[in-house]
Amino acid sequence: MVAKALEESDPExxxxxxxLEALSSKDHLITIGSKAPIFEAKDRALGIARYGAxxxxxxxxxxKIVRSKFPHAKIKKIDTSRAEKLPGVIGVFTAEDIPGINExxxxxxxxxxxxxxxxxxxxxxxxxxxxxxxxxAEEAAELVDVEYEPLPAxxxxxxxxxxxxxxxxxxxxxxxxxxxxxKKGDVQxxxxxxxxxxxxxxxxxxxxxxxxxxxxxNLAIPEKDGTMTIIAGLQFPFGVQMTVAxxxxxxxxxxxxxxxxxxxxxxxxxxxxxxxxxxLVAYKTKRPTILTYTREESMTxxxxxxxxxxxxxxxxxxxxxxxxxxxxxxxxxxxYETYSSGPAWRAATHAAGPYQVPNVHIEIFPYYTNNTPxxxxxxxxxxxxxxxxxxxxDELSExxxxxPVEFRLKNILRDGSATATGxxxxxxxxxxxxxxxxxKDSHWKEKRAKYKEMKGAKKKGIxxxxxxxxxxxxxxxxxxxxxxxSTIIVNKDGSVTYRTGIIEMGQGSPTxxxxxxxxxxGIPLNYINLERFDSRTHPDAGITVASRGTYMGGISAxxxxxxxxxxxxxxxxxxxxxxxxxxxxxEGKVSAKNQPSKKxxxxxxxxRCHEDGIVLSETTTYIVPRIYxxxxxxxxDTYHAFTFSATVSEVEVDxxxxxxxxxxxxxVYDLGRVINRLGAEGQVxxxxxxxxxxxxxxxLVHKEGLVTNPNLADYYIPTSMDSPEITSNFVEHPFxxxxxxxxxxxxxxxxxxxxxIANAIYHATGTRVRSLxxxxxxxxxxxxxxx
Ligand code: MOS
Numbered sequence: 001m002v003a004k005a006l007e008e009s010d011p012e013x014x015x016x017x018x019x020l021e022a023l024s025s026k027d028h029l030i031t032i033g034s035k036a037p038i039f040e041a042k043d044r045a046l047g048i049a050r051y052g053a054x055x056x057x058x059x060x061x062x063x064k065i066v067r068s069k070f071p072h073a074k075i076k077k078i079d080t081s082r083a084e085k086l087p088g089v090i091g092v093f094t095a096e097d098i099p100g101i102n103e104x105x106x107x108x109x110x111x112x113x114x115x116x117x118x119x120x121x122x123x124x125x126x127x128x129x130x131x132x133x134x135x136x137a138e139e140a141a142e143l144v145d146v147e148y149e150p151l152p153a154x155x156x157x158x159x160x161x162x163x164x165x166x167x168x169x170x171x172x173x174x175x176x177x178x179x180x181x182x183k184k185g186d187v188q189x190x191x192x193x194x195x196x197x198x199x200x201x202x203x204x205x206x207x208x209x210x211x212x213x214x215x216x217x218n219l220a221i222p223e224k225d226g227t228m229t230i231i232a233g234l235q236f237p238f239g240v241q242m243t244v245a246x247x248x249x250x251x252x253x254x255x256x257x258x259x260x261x262x263x264x265x266x267x268x269x270x271x272x273x274x275x276x277x278x279x280l281v282a283y284k285t286k287r288p289t290i291l292t293y294t295r296e297e298s299m300t301x302x303x304x305x306x307x308x309x310x311x312x313x314x315x316x317x318x319x320x321x322x323x324x325x326x327x328x329x330x331x332x333x334x335x336y337e338t339y340s341s342g343p344a345w346r347a348a349t350h351a352a353g354p355y356q357v358p359n360v361h362i363e364i365f366p367y368y369t370n371n372t373p374x375x376x377x378x379x380x381x382x383x384x385x386x387x388x389x390x391x392x393x394d395e396l397s398e399x400x401x402x403x404p405v406e407f408r409l410k411n412i413l414r415d416g417s418a419t420a421t422g423x424x425x426x427x428x429x430x431x432x433x434x435x436x437x438x439x440k441d442s443h444w445k446e447k448r449a450k451y452k453e454m455k456g457a458k459k460k461g462i463x464x465x466x467x468x469x470x471x472x473x474x475x476x477x478x479x480x481x482x483x484x485x486s487t488i489i490v491n492k493d494g495s496v497t498y499r500t501g502i503i504e505m506g507q508g509s510p511t512x513x514x515x516x517x518x519x520x521x522g523i524p525l526n527y528i529n530l531e532r533f534d535s536r537t538h539p540d541a542g543i544t545v546a547s548r549g550t551y552m553g554g555i556s557a558x559x560x561x562x563x564x565x566x567x568x569x570x571x572x573x574x575x576x577x578x579x580x581x582x583x584x585x586x587e588g589k590v591s592a593k594n595q596p597s598k599k600x601x602x603x604x605x606x607x608r609c610h611e612d613g614i615v616l617s618e619t620t621t622y623i624v625p626r627i628y629x630x631x632x633x634x635x636x637d638t639y640h641a642f643t644f645s646a647t648v649s650e651v652e653v654d655x656x657x658x659x660x661x662x663x664x665x666x667x668v669y670d671l672g673r674v675i676n677r678l679g680a681e682g683q684v685x686x687x688x689x690x691x692x693x694x695x696x697x698x699x700l701v702h703k704e705g706l707v708t709n710p711n712l713a714d715y716y717i718p719t720s721m722d723s724p725e726i727t728s729n730f731v732e733h734p735f736x737x738x739x740x741x742x743x744x745x746x747x748x749x750x751x752x753x754x755x756x757i758a759n760a761i762y763h764a765t766g767t768r769v770r771s772l773x774x775x776x777x778x779x780x781x782x783x784x785x786x787x
Contacts, residue, residue: 012625012737015623016559016622019558019559019562019563019566020555020558020559020562022519022520022558022562022739022740023555023558023735023736023737023738023739023740023741024734024735024736024738024740024741025734025740025741026734029519029740030519030522030586030587031515031518031519031525032515032516032519032673032674032675032740033673033674033675033677034515034676034677035676035677035678036511036514036515036525036676036678036679037511037678038504038506038508038511038676038678038679038682039504039508039510039511039530040261040504043261044261044263049261050260050261051213051214051217051233051260051261051262051263052214052216052217052218052219052231052232052233052260052292053214053217053290053292054260054261055217055219055231055260057219057221057288057290058288059287059288060219060287060288060289060290061090061130061131061132061281061282061285061287061288061289061290062130062131062132062133062134062136062137062289062290062291063128063129063130063137063277063278063281063289063290063291064128064129064131064134064137064138064140064141064291065125065126065127065128065129065141065277065291065297065301066092066125066126066127066128066129066141066144066146067122067123067124067125067126067297067301068115068119068121068122068123068124068125068126068146068148069122069148070119070122070148070150070151070153071120071121071122071153071155071370071371071704071705071706072118072119072120072121072150072151072152072153072154072166072168072370072705073118073119073148073149073150073151074117074118074148074149074151075115075116075117075118075119075126075146075147075148076147076148076149077145077146077147078094078126078127078144078145078146078147079144079145079146079147080092080094080127080144080145082143082144082145083129083140083141083143083144084140086131086136086139086140086143087136088131088132088133088136088140089129089130089131089132089136089137089140090130090131090132090285090287091129091130091281091284091285092127092128092129092130092140092144093114093127093128093129093130093280093281093284094114094126094127095112095113095114095115095116097280097284098113098114098247098280099247099248099249099283100245100246100247100248100249100250101246101247101249102114102116102247103246104243104246104247104272104273104276105336105337105338106239106270106271106272106337106338106339106375107177107337107338107339107340107341107342108175108177108337108341110169110336110337111273111336111337111338111373113125113247113273113276113277113280114126114127114128114277118151119148120168120169120335120336120368120370121334121335121370121371121372121373121705122300122372122705122706122707123297123300123301123372123707124335125273125277125301126144126146127141127144127146128277128280128281128291129141129144130281130284130285130289134290134292151166152166153166153370153704153705154166154168154173154369154370155369155370155371155702155704155705156332156369157309157330157331157332157333157365157366157367157369158309158330159369160173160174160367160368160369161173161174161330161365161367168335168368168369168370169368173367173368173369174365174366174367174368175333175337175340175341175366175367175368177337177341178331178333178337178340178341178344178345178364178365178366179344179363179364179365179366180344180345180348180349180362180363180364180631180634181348181361181362181363181632181633181634182348182349182351182352182360182361182362182363182420182421182633182634182635183360183361183362183633183634183635184357184358184359184360184361184420184421184422184633184635185324185358185359185360186359187324187325187326187359187360187361189359190315190323190324190358190359191313191315191324191326193315193323195317195318196315196316196317196323196324197315197316197317197318197396197399197400198313198314198315199312199313199314199392199395199396199399200311200312200313200314201311201312201391201392201395201770202309202310202311202312202770203308203309203310203312203387203388203391203770203771204307204308204309204310204770204771204772205305205306205307205308205310205383205384205387205771205772206305206307206698206699206700206771206772206773207304207305207306207307207332207371207372207374207699207700207701207702208304208305208377208693208694208698208699208700209299209304209305209698209700209715210264210265210266210267210268210303210304210377210378211299211698211712211715211717212263212264212265212266212268212269213263213264214233214261214262214263214264215292215293215294215295215297215298216232216233216269216274216291216292216293216297216298216302217232217233217260217290217291217292217293218230218231218232218274218275218277218278218289218290218291218292219231219232219260219278219288219289219290220275220278220279220281220282220283220288220289220291221282221288221289222282222283222286222287222288223256226250226254227250227254227255227256228244228248228250228254228255228256228279228282228283229255229256229257229258230244230255230256230257230258230275230278230279231257231258231259231260232257232259232260232274232275232278233259233260233261233262233263233265233269233505234257234259234260234262234265234269234275234503234505234533235262235265235267235268235269235270235503235505235543235544235545236269236270236272236503236543236544236545237257237259237501237503237533237535238257238501238535238540238542238543239270239272239543240255240257240272240275240276241255241257241535242272243272243273243275243276244257244272244275244276244279247276247279247280248279248280248283255279255535256534256535256536257275257533257534257535258532258533258534258535259503259504259532259533259534262503262504262505262506263505263506264505264506265505265506266377266378266690267303267339267375267376267377267378267380267545268298268302268303268375268376268377269302269505270303270339270375270376270543270545271301271302271303271338271375273301273302274291274293274301274302277291278290278291295710295711295712296710296711299700299707299710299711299715300372300707300710301372302373302375303338303339303373303374303375303376303377304334304372304373304374304375304377304700305374305377305379305383305384305694306331306332306333306334306340306343306366306374306375306377306381306384307331307332307374308329308330308331308332308347308381308384308385308388309329309330309332310327310328310329310330310351310384310385310388311327311328311329312325312326312327312388312389312392313325313326313327314326314389314392314393314396316396316400316407316411318400320397320400320402320406320407320410320411321410321411322355322356322357322410322411323357323358323359324357324358324359324360324361325351325352325353325357325359325360325361325362325389325392325420326360326361326362327351327352327361327362327363327385327388327389328363328365329344329347329348329351329362329363329364329365329384329385330364330365330366330367331343331344331347331364331365331366331367331374332367332369332371332374333366333367333368333369333373333374334368334369334370334371334372334373334374334375335368335369335370335371335372335373336368336373337366337368337373338373338374338375338376339375339376339380340366340374340375341366342376342380342381342473343376343380343381343382344364344366344381345381346380346381346382346470347364347381347382347384347385348362348363348364348634349419349420349421349470349634349638350381350382350385350386350468350469350470351364351385351388351389351420352389352419352420353385353386353389353390353393353466353467353468354412354413354431354466354467354468354642354644355393355408355411355412355413356411356412356413356414356417356418357411357420360420362420362634369705370705371702371705372700372702372707376545378687378690378746378747378750379469379747379750379751380545380546380747382467382469382747382751383691383694383750383751383754386465386467386751386752386754386755387754387755387758387772389755390465390466390467390755390756390758390759391755391758391759391768391770393407393408393465393466394463394759394762395768403448404463404464404759405435405439405444405464408435408464408466409432409435412431412432412435412466413425413429413431413468413642413644414429414431414432415427415429417429419638421634421635421636421637421638422635422636423636423637423638423639425642427733427735427736428641428642428670428672428733428734428735428736428741428743429642429644429670429733430644430670430731430732430733431466431468431644431645431646431670433668433670433731433733434466434644434645434646434668434669434670434731435464435466435646435668437646437668437729437731438464438646438647438648438666438667438668438729439464439646439648441648441666441668441727441729442462442648442650442664442666444462444464444648447460447462447650448462448763451763451764452763454764456655457654457655457656458652458653458654458655459652459653459655459764459765460650460651460652460653460663460764461650461651461652461653461760461761461762461763461764461765462648462649462650462651462760462763463648463649463651463755463756463757463758463759463760463761463762463763464646464647464648464649464756464759465646465647465752465753465754465755465756465758465759466644466645466646466647466752467644467645467646467647467748467751467752467755468642468643468644468645469547469642469643469744469747469748469751469752470638470639470641470642470744471546471547471548471551471552471639471640471641471642471643471743471744471745472546472547472548472551472552472624472639472640472744473545473546473548481623481624481626482542482548482552482623482624483541483542483552483621483622483623483624484500484501484502484541484542484548484552484553484555484556484621484622485500485501485539485540485541485556485619485620485621485622486498486499486500486513486539486541486553486556486557486559486560486619486620487499487500487537487538487539487560487617487618487619488517488557488560488561488564488617488618489616489617489618490521490564490568490606490609490616490617491606491616492606492607492610493603493606493607494523494527494588494601494602494603494604494605494606494607495527495528495529496517496521496523496527496528496529497528497529497531498510498513498514498517498528498529498530498531498557499531499537499538499539500513500533500538500539500541500553500556500557501533501538501539501540501541501542501553502541502542502544502549502552502553503533503544503549504530504533505544507549507679507683507746508550508676508678508679508682508683509544509549509550509553509554509746510530510549510553511530511676511679512549512550512554512675512676512679512742513530513550513553513554513557514528514530514557515675515676516554516557516558516561516675516739516740517557517558517560517561519740520557520558520561520562520565521561521564521565521585521602522565522584522585522586522587522588522589522590522602523585523587523588523602524587524588527588527602539619539621541553541556546744546747547643547743547744547745547746547747547748548744549744549746550675550679550739550742550744550745550746551641551738551739551742551743551744552622552624554675554738554739554740554742555622555737555738555739556620556621556622557739558739558740559620559622560618560619560620563618563620564616564617564618565585566580567609567614567615567616568585568602568605568606568609568614568616569581569583569585571605571608571609571612571614572590572600572605575600575605575608576590576591576592576595576598576599576600577592577598578592578593578595578598582594582595585602588601588602588603589601589602590602590604590605624640624737625640627640640735640737641672641735641737641738641743641744642743643669643670643671643672643743643744643745643748644669644670645667645668645669645670645748645749645751645752646667646668646752647665647666647667647668647752647753647756648665648666648667648756649662649664649665649666649724649753649756649757649759649760650662650663650664650665650724650760651663651757651760651761651764652764653761653764653765653779654776655765655783657776657780658775658776658777658778658779658780658783659776660696660757660761660774660776660779661722662692662695662696662722662724662757662760663724663725664724664725664726664727665688665692665724665725665726665727665753665756665757666726666727666729667684667688667726667728667729667749667752667753668728668729668730668731669684669728669729669730669731669745669748669749670730670731670732670733670743671730671732671742671743671744671745671748672732672733672734672735672738672741672742672743673732673734673735673738673740673741673742673743674730674732674742675739675740675742680728680730680745681728683745683746683748683749684726684728684749685726685728686749687746687747687748687749687750687753688724688726688728688749688750688753689718689722689723689726690718690749690750691749691750691752691753691754691757692718692722692723692724692753692754692757693716693717693718693722693773694750694753694754694772694773695753695754695757695758695772695773695774696757696761696773696774696775697716697717697718697722697773697775698715698716698717698773699715699772699773699775700715754772757774758772758774761774761779765779765782765783767779767782767783767786768782769782
């Protein structure tokens with residue numbers, strides 16, 4: 001409610017005037033909602049797209065990283081002499097060779113590019129070898145003699161918090177920047193009420209690996225003028241620019257970052273270390289440097305999804321009204337903070353689920369361990385807490401003897417509801433519609449009853465979960481107000497160049513921007529050329545994360561397009577002898593409203609504008625309005641908009657072996673508005689399959705810090721044989737601050753799906769596994785124990 005007061009002056013209106021009218025336009029839209037192929041999709045399908053490892057380099061050197069063979073150790077000595085003597089070796093570089101600052105931590109300055117005196121996980125980077133060919137580099141890396149003194153190590157947050165635990169960083173193992181409290185009402189009082197029905201359990205989640213298509217492959221080119229060019233598969237080029245500049249002691253504009261085709265990222269390429277390592281070698285050797293990770297390196301060096309230990313207690317009245325949620329969450333951050341505080345904030349603020357709960361006490365505690373650094377991964381803390389909260393909802397509905405759908409519907413967030421942080425949702429809450437549609441489309445009622453009666457060696461189950469996911473990084477402590485930029489140039493022939501700092505990594509946001517531009521300029525999509533990212537030309541649009549690409553970048557695209565349209569309409573009004581407000585742009589044609597004989601074309605109009613010196617290029621910035629957030633109590637507004645979903649999953653379980661087949665997933669999303677239908681459907685299919693892996697298959701197994709399955713033979717991701725039938729549907733409740741009403745979307749499918757699979761497995765087997773992944777082994781053991 002305090003948040004309301006802040007918005008009264010409507011700074012958006014002041015800043016953007018009428019340019020934002022189209023945000024929640026109810027006009028008949030032509031391009032928005034249609035199906036457009038994603039940037040480079042055809043090249044990828046044909047195998048001609050150039051990924052990082054396909055780039056041509058002139059007279060390159062090949063780099064290989066020397067990695068720690070201990071989870072925690074002091075470095076006593078690094079002897080590079082044997083490696084340097086190997087024919088073909090050009091040099092071996094350590095922390096001492098770094099001309100700038102040896103620091104790559106994203107939020108907390110706790111991570112060196114190359115270790116100085118301590119290594120903190122298996123695989124921590126100690127040195128880099130440069131050689132004439134990749135095999136020599138590999139051989140030489142083995143010849144670098146590092147003398148270690150092993151230190152006691154710690155592998156779980158519960159051990160890391162003990163007072164006598166080995167200290168991983170100077171300040172201890174606790175990460176205070178990632179501690180958050182969300183406190184509303186009085187949970188103690190609520191749980192003390194006489195008639196309250198309570199469930200209380202611990203839930204655990206695992207390390208999940210992004211397993212994107214192409215492992216990190218980086219080309220760094222030292223230019224003659226002392227600048228550095230980086231070409232690589234990227235998610236966060238502006239971060240790469242800053243990190244490389246810092247490592248090399250350059251200004252950020254002396255680092256040029258160009259994107260190669262990027263085969264997925266899912267948060268994994270938010271890490272900037274791989275590019276900085278290539279840049280260091282290029283700087284030292286003065287030759288183009290190729291640094292390509294093996295799959296094993298890709299799976300063990302950069303970020304993985306955080307394991308969470310979540311202790312939940314949830315209470316409701318006998319008639320099924322939720323009264324209290326208490327949660328204590330312990331995070332395994334791994335050896336460095338990387339991105340642990342951000343997900344902790346997202347987890348804490350979403351941990352009560354998409355429900356109206358009057359009493360909430362959520363607290364999250366991240367700890368360093370000597371495991372692989374955890375970090376950004378699609379969903380950013382939210383898949384973990386949704387597994388816990390949606391399991392709790394099912395367990396509680398069973399105790400209340402209520403249908404899980406009926407119980408949820410009594411408590412869901414609706415227009416005007418308050419979230420756990422006290423944020424009033426005054427718009428775009430389509431959750432009830434999602435639930436009703438998912439239930440109807442999946443034949444929930446019939447199947448729920450029918451599967452219950454199944455006998456025999458194989459049983460089926462059907463389960464539901466709801467979810468909500470805030471778009472962007474709005475109130476996250478340490479983040480400034482969110483912004484995005486776009487550049488549009490209408491060329492003299494009426495073709496349109498579009499550039500954005502939002503990155504295309506297969507998710508399709510920049511492609512969605514082009515649909516927005518086409519709609520706003522009233523031109524066919526094929527007039528627009530979406531240019532590959534290059535930091536020399538493309539405006540900074542922030543980091544492409546947090547389901548903000550289409551939403552935030554889409555608004556800046558819209559503002560740029562509307563700004564240009566306004567100028568062009570003024571000229572058109574002269575040409576057509578009508579008022580500017582009467583000029584209509586549609587499918588490349590320009591006409592005066594209600595006077596069809598007065599017409600020209602967009603292309604002709606572009607020519608005339610150029611002749612008149614009317615500037616048809618524009619770089620615009622969109623900044624979100626400020627909101628209120630009290631970090632002490634975790635109360636206030638967290639995100640401008642939430643995406644909602646309901647997901648029904650059906651499984652078949654072999655009661656002998658515990659083997660699970662996910663048969664069918666029926667998710668329904670309220671994403672505000674579909675911009676590119678093909679892109680949205682692709683996000684659903686990819687996210688659901690990734691969630692199947694998260695739910696029942698994937699775990700990056702750590703044994704005393706050592707990853708025992710760092711390859712795609714032993715780390716199982718779903719294949720087409722494991723993929724369920726997926727029927728996706730969207731309900732569209734336009735968001736008043738989204739481009740044509742769109743909210744963020746990309747992460748939602750992985751957040752919402754895994755808990756519905758867990759609940760379906762319980763429905764089939766009658767045994768509840770409270771840790772992910774729900775493997776056949778765990779089901780088998782659980783059935784044996786008769787739990
Ligand atoms: Mo993401 S996990 O918001 O890169």
